[in-house]
């Protein structure tokens with residue numbers, strides 16, 4: 096059976112009523128026949144049937160044993176970080192998601208955990224960064240916003256040889272394109288806020304483990320710390336996942352067209368998209384994933400914040416907003432939005448120059464998206480030229 100068919104039919108029909116849509120068990124507690132004698136559920140923080148359906152679904156999608164749903168992507172990352180003890184070290188991808196950077200450096204560092212950031216596109220650099228205290232390797236691939244790709248299989252081998260865990264933040268690819276556990280990773284985390292939810296209408300996080308034992312440890316933290324996903328939001332993520340494969344295919348197709356359009360445009364300098372043959376990690380992206388994703392980043396020939404601001408305020412279909420992975424196309428200016436807390440020098444060195452713009456390609460017809468980009472680029476050129484002329488002292 097093909098993955099899509101299997102996915103759609105693995106969402107169970109309600110055994111009680113035959114409801115074809117998963118019921119939302121909006122309840123805090125469950126009545127017991129005698130103390131400790133129940134129907135498998137006692138309290139919704141510990142377990143809830145709607146959430147359990149989502150947890151089983153994501154475990155299956157990622158090819159893992161245990162799925163666990165949290166109230167946000169960061170709560171999911173936080174649960175994984177709780178596996179660490181004072182003195183332990185993390186080796187992490189250098190252009191890590193800003194929220195994960197803040198969590199590791201401003202929360203876990205206080206508890207005695209050390210974080211070592213490296214360019215994980217080179218597995219040798221990962222290998223060289225490992226010390227006897229390294230317990231966790233943290234990857235994001237593709238990264239945000241320059242879409243660098245790391246070789247999951249090669250780094251999984253390094254993790255195994257050095258007895259540390261490999262966790263992959265699979266938010267940008269989604270399991271429709273990439274299944275890190277099948278490439279040797281131990282843990283996958285998701286911000287389900289993005290492609291899994293898919294409609295920009297909720298905040299949610301998921302963790303999947305390859306082994307049951309590790310999953311049980313994380314499930315303990317889910318219940319002990321309490322950052323669970325509510326029944327209704329669990330239902331929304333299930334509903335999003337039902338169309339994941341279809342949506343992601345279209346996101347990828349349109350993103351490839353947008354990337355190729357931008358590449359030939361005279362106002363555009365660099366285009367970052369793993370599906371372009373000249374992307375430095377194109378080969379490994381092709382090897383480990385079924386598609387190149389729905390995010391495209393680019394810089395302008397006029398590499399300054401004024402030009403970028405003119406562009407992001409002149410698109411019409413592309414809405415100016417943080418986040419990604421929904422049906423509506425979004426545009427963001429990394430230097431002043433997602434990456435504003437990173438010092439300018441460090442940010443620029445990572446390729447996030449002053450004009451870098453990130454697009455989340457939605458499900459609109461791609462011809463309309465190209466037209467919107469064309470008109471915004473034209474306007475940017477005129478606006479920036481006029482301001483430059485006005486600035487000349489007379």
Ligand SMILES: *Cc1c(COP(=O)(O)O)cnc(C)c1O
Pocket residue numbers: 167168169170192194195235239264266267285286287288289298299300
């Ligand atoms: C958005 C995001 C997160 C954080 O998820 P929230 O749901 O916003 O808490 C983590 N990792 C990546 C790659 C993200 O894009």
